[in-house]
Amino acid sequence: MLEKYLDIKPHIKEAIDGGKPVVALESTIISHGMPYPQNVKTAKKVEEIVRENGAVPATIAILDGKLKVGISEEELEYLGKGTDILKTSRRDLPYVVANGLNGATTVASTMIISALAGIKVFATGGIGGVHRGATETFDISADLQELAKTNVAVVCAGAKSILDIGLTLEYLETNGVPVVGFGTDEFPAFFTRKSGFNVDFKVENEKELANIINAKWDLGLNGGLVIGNPIPEEYQMDYDTINNAIEKAVKEADEKGIGGKEATPFLLDKIKTVTKGKSLESNIQLVYNNAAVGSKLAVELSK
Numbered sequence: 001m002l003e004k005y006l007d008i009k010p011h012i013k014e015a016i017d018g019g020k021p022v023v024a025l026e027s028t029i030i031s032h033g034m035p036y037p038q039n040v041k042t043a044k045k046v047e048e049i050v051r052e053n054g055a056v057p058a059t060i061a062i063l064d065g066k067l068k069v070g071i072s073e074e075e076l077e078y079l080g081k082g083t084d085i086l087k088t089s090r091r092d093l094p095y096v097v098a099n100g101l102n103g104a105t106t107v108a109s110t111m112i113i114s115a116l117a118g119i120k121v122f123a124t125g126g127i128g129g130v131h132r133g134a135t136e137t138f139d140i141s142a143d144l145q146e147l148a149k150t151n152v153a154v155v156c157a158g159a160k161s162i163l164d165i166g167l168t169l170e171y172l173e174t175n176g177v178p179v180v181g182f183g184t185d186e187f188p189a190f191f192t193r194k195s196g197f198n199v200d201f202k203v204e205n206e207k208e209l210a211n212i213i214n215a216k217w218d219l220g221l222n223g224g225l226v227i228g229n230p231i232p233e234e235y236q237m238d239y240d241t242i243n244n245a246i247e248k249a250v251k252e253a254d255e256k257g258i259g260g261k262e263a264t265p266f267l268l269d270k271i272k273t274v275t276k277g278k279s280l281e282s283n284i285q286l287v288y289n290n291a292a293v294g295s296k297l298a299v300e301l302s303k
């Protein structure tokens with residue numbers, strides 16, 4: 001049944017079946033999170049970093065309605081350039097599949113497809129969350145509900161302050177999602193190491209992290225975990241510069257009435273323009289950093 005929908009590259013299937021470390025990677029970051037050609041270059045380098053750290057990379061996307069686990073270079077190029085690639089979260093998935101369309105997967109849908117394929121670790125940039133002003137707009141990313149129920153550990157650089165970080169953490173707590181700081185007491189804010197909010201638990205290494213994840217799933221506590229891995233010191237942005245850029249972007253989105261699934265891509269692009277591209281460089285570096293930690297975590301989990 002699943003074979004009708006799911007297309008796992010043979011070498012990835014073999015690794016999964018053999019209990020080898022595999023790391024899932026998302027594609028919304030490629031198609032809607034970064035401009036071409038940096039997006040394609042970054043995605044390739046991320047796969048390389050995963051390999052260097054002893055795991056098998058599995059970039060996930062939907063092509064011609066097939067749930068792809070692992071993509072070719074041409075397919076990656078297409079995801080980076082194509083104009084018909086739908087940002088596909090949980091609610092969009094049935095439509096994209098049923099109609100044979102192309103979709104870039106968000107954190108939520110990448111988790112769904114990872115779980116279907118049997119992949120436990122997923123590395124990305126940042127998760128979606130509760131948007132600022134959500135008390136009015138109800139804009140809460142489906143990523144958070146997915147984390148509540150799907151068994152995949154997500155390594156990220158925290159949540160951007162285009163979101164309401166405090167409310168995002170409250171929402172995760174309500175849904176029983178552990179938020180773990182990788183070498184930090186503070187939940188990172190994507191472009192910066194600090195956010196002003198604490199994580200629930202701090203770990204010092206991948207081994208400690210693997211122990212928590214194993215305990216969670218051994219106990220039947222379904223759902224994911226958020227691992228907040230701060231951007232390396234040398235690549236973080238100046239706190240005031242980035243927050244001013246975010247304020248501007250959020251204000252412009254408000255004025256233009258941009259909401260729903262367009263909100264995150266719009267804000268990312270604006271922030272890049274306001275920071276004259278500096279935010280993009282930080283974004284790229286933090287993804288590399290998450291890919292390395294995710295890979296070492298996958299190696300620990302496979303032991």
Ligand code: PSU
Nearest residue numbers: 028029033106107126128141142261264
């Ligand atoms: N944050 C980023 N870059 C991204 C995203 C988030 O820095 O590309 C993407 C992820 O795929 C995430 C999605 O799952 O945006 C969240 O979108 P929404 O808020 O519409 O659920």
Ligand code: MN
Nearest residue numbers: 139140141260
């Ligand atoms: Mn939303």
